[in-house]
Amino acid sequence: MTPQGSVWIISLVFIGMVAVIFLFTISGGGRFANAAEKDHVERRMELIRVGFFSAMMIALIFVTFFTLVRFPIPPQQGSLGASQVIVAVGRQWNWELSSNQIEVGKPVEFEVTSDDVNHGFAIYDPEGELVTQVQAMPDVTNKLLYTFTKPGTYHVLCLEYCGVGHPTMRADIHVVAAATQGGQSK
Ligand SMILES: [Cu+2]
Incomplete structure (x- = not known):
């Protein structure tokens, strides 16, 4: 409903x-x-x-x-224990990601910050639907925990107007099937 x-x-x-x-x-x-x-x-x-x-x-x-829906922002202190961690830095006007490969079905921790002004770190799925977002702020690291459930190319866009280049702030994230290691995964 x-x-x-x-x-x-x-x-x-x-x-x-x-x-x-x-x-x-x-x-x-x-x-x-x-x-x-x-x-x-x-x-x-x-x-x-x-x-x-x-x-x-x-x-x-x-x-x-x-x-009640579970609050989507995880605890901000200490480790979240995710096997994948991506550091995301926003700046006028691009996103810098420490990696743009993510394994599907495993939690990923985004550590989001900004080099200059406030930005909105937003991830959209291949169909263009917003899946998760957090504020990117200077001198602060905001943690976001998310598990991607379907593979594909996701897009990071900025949700907060940050100057003339705001619409060009875009990065791609490739969510791929889990790698097979020693035959443990399937
Ligand atoms: Cu921005």
Whole structure:
């Protein structure tokens, strides 16, 4: 389901729940035989309201927890343990990559920085869809961890306007089948 679809369903469910409370309140109001009955009904209504909103909060916590997408930026301190590491430096106006060969199916750690101004390090797949990105900043190394799942020629583009040569900031990354070493890989 698309994120928009999920948001629609969640919104409609909660709108429905609030509507039920309104209808319940309206239908129960303004007809008490005496003060004791009014107190009794009001206490019952309060219990129902508290229970209802508690249930809503608990449901919301569960829905939120189980629909959260893992934050795509890995820990920035220490090693990420990836077998492939590529240092990427952005500058006006090109990308310098320590390697442009990546083995498919194995995590690769990008260590991204800039020589001059802020750039946006973005990797697009062969169909032109953005697969991952991180900011390239001077004096800072941002780590990006990504596992390519299909081979092909990927393109690195700059996502942050950085001067007249910005559209020419382009590099290719070749994602290839895993090398066979000692017959272990297949
Ligand atoms: Cu740039």
